[in-house]
Amino acid sequence: MSAHDNDKFNIRQLAEASSAYHHQMASSAYPEHGEWASFAYPNNGQNIDKSTTLLLYFWPMSDPLPSNLHQAAIQAALNSHWETAIKINKEILKVDPQSIDALNRLAKAYFETGNYTLAKKYYSATLKYDPYNPIAAKNLKILKATKADGKQLLPTTSGKISSSLFLQEPGKTKVVNLLKVAEPQKLSQVYPGMQVNMVVKNRGVTVATLSGGYLGVLPDDVSHHILRLTKGGNKYEIFIKAVKVNGLIVLIKEVFRSKRFHNQPSFLDSSQRGSNIDMLSATKIDDLADEDSDDSEELEEAEI
Template sequence: MNTAVWEKEAIDAATQGTWKKAIELNQKILKSEPRNIAALNRLARAFLETGNLTATKKAYQKVLKFDQYNPIALKNLKRLTGKNNQNSSLKRKKPVSTEAFLEEPRKTKMVQVVRLTSAQRLAEVDSGDEVMLAAKKRFVAVMNENNIHLGCLPEDISRRLITFISGGNRYRAFVKTVDRNHLEILIKETHRSKRFQNRPSF
């Protein structure tokens, strides 16, 4: 099995909250690719979620050995070692339902977010997080739970969804993968207006 398959399975394990499986898969990847920054960050997150703080710190420190300005590792190490730190605040409150990532033909779509915010802002986002879609005049903005702008949907998808949203359709979106210069989300139609009964979202 190649690392691309393990990568997908590791991301799926994290979004579903199966952290022990996520640890095993990311460790497999790192045996083949010891300098894989994304896998190291995912491994650190998985260790954190299982309560292994020593292993968490070691994994983030290894990230910084290869990428000394990595915002995800810098942010989380700072929070882990801070005087007033509460480690539980770093953990996800609850795993995302596996149903959130079930792809349905013409009702769901994986989308690469464009016009991204800073790497520091993206470092605050994790795979599995729900994000908000805000329809503007010419584009659809992607926002985190605190209404902080993360980026925009591509122009063609923005135009399409603006029409559907203004007509009564409703959508939810979840982070699939994220890195310092990359954000991919899954958009899911949750309600279709009678006006668009015979018009699929995607």
């Protein structure tokens, strides 16, 4: 089965075809992956290519199964499963050594696990095949410049998110679903707790990474409200609350209120009064269905 055919392969159908015997055998061999490991041992002698088998070994059983390795790599990054992302992207590169997406993903995963030497290696490899790749060029420049300055880089998602960051204050904070969101590759660059920018324009407010990468726009009613308040002197910060493949939720926080609006709260959403965001749900991808800092320390992560 070719890598292309594997992209079309329905892993879940294979899972349903697995026998109890093979399930037991695989679960014993790979207990940390439970039932997912049994997919590597299909019933009736059905064959699977090596990349699919390895994916099934690596994939956490608590997560929905992807349909192919590239999608698996994206999901692993979105869920901050960096060790899994490293393994999957390496398998992709064995089949397609010049895959720009996989090289950038692998560099990003190594950065997140603190291996900056390998992060630089794979960003450099990207530039070997695509000399003008903006993600690799920018991140490699930041890595080299930071080392030269003697500053210590920290993985962007390694630490716990402070609960105070998502504390909602009546009249001062608002949770918003962005519209016209960027493609999944771009969304996988951000994470809960990450500060982003509001780019104020005449007719609306765009949300972007601190390095300028487009993420989405605020709804018109929120945009017009923010525009009026910022023109009057108010100041706001915005943070990523939660991320999924095709959606992004942000928290807008008032950090300064001008004298002009001294007695006027920024937001009047009654559903937010006196409530605190549950930090666990704020970082879970599945919950979405129901619902400027130092640039040298923050890479624009690889396109996933």
